[in-house]
Amino acid sequence: MNKVQLIQALDSYARRCDDEEEEFVSAMHTFVTTKNDPFSRQTAAGHITASAWILDTNRTHALLCHHRKLDMWVQLGGHLEPSLDDSVHAGALREAYEESGLGAIKAMSPNIFDIDIHAIPAHGDEAEHLHYDVRYLFAARSAxxxxxxxxxxxxxxxxxxxxxxxxxxxxxxxxxxxxTQFLRKSTH
Known part of the structure; x- marks a missing residue:
């Protein structure tokens, strides 16, 4: 996993994110630049995670999962696997395949689609920590x-x-x- 690559992607995203996310971009940038291994689950304060916002081919539906531990609806995604993921984008795609069982998932863009920072409650031996979640846009057949x-x-x-x-x-x-906004722009 490459910190420089993620910092460049965050810098690019910062130029087009909405006001609501500017704070997330700044906090995530600081986290990535100051932590030795921001991708590792062993980083106590939190870690980078990867998510997939998957649209159907008609671009009218998103695939959501009712997460068992969190007991809420979320997009597909999870922890990065340094031995498997050469980038955060690759981690999001791997998580999408693993969590959905879908056979073909296509990236709609290589760029960051959304970011979020949220607390994950303590569970078992794991203390409460933050997920610095980087999200990418994908498409798959809902059939x-x-x-x-x-x-x-x-x-x-x-x-x-x-x-x-x-x-x-x-x-x-x-x-x-x-x-919805992305799809409007891409059809004009």
Whole structure:
């Protein structure tokens, strides 16, 4: 995993992020530049995680998972695996495959789609810590069967304009709005 590569991606993202995320960009930039290994789960304060915002090929639905431990609807994603992931983007794609069972997932952009910093409650031997989550935009066919993993209670394709019905989570609503805006721009 390459810190310089992530810092460059964050700098690029900072030029196009919305006001709400400027604080996240600054905090994540500081975290990446000051921690010896910001990608490691052993970094006590928190670590970089990777997520996939997956749209269906009609671009009307996003694939969400009802996370078993957190008991809430979230996008697919998780911890980076240094032995498997050569970049945060690669980690997001790997997590998407692992958590969905989908056979074909296509990157819609190599650039960061969204970022978020959120607290993860203590669980077992793990103390409460922060996830510095970097999110990328992907597409997959909703007709392809998804497969539950032990991490999820449920997987569902949810209409972008109905995500507010399954979650009031600010970052999910923000990504639904961004996806709609991204799609509007790409069709004009």
């Amino acid at each position: 392809n069967a998804v497969q539950l993993t032990p991490e999820s209670k449920e997987l569902a394709w949810v209409r972008l304009d109905e995500i507010h019905k399954v979650s009031t989570e600010k970052s999910l609503l923000r990504m639904a709005k961004k996806a």
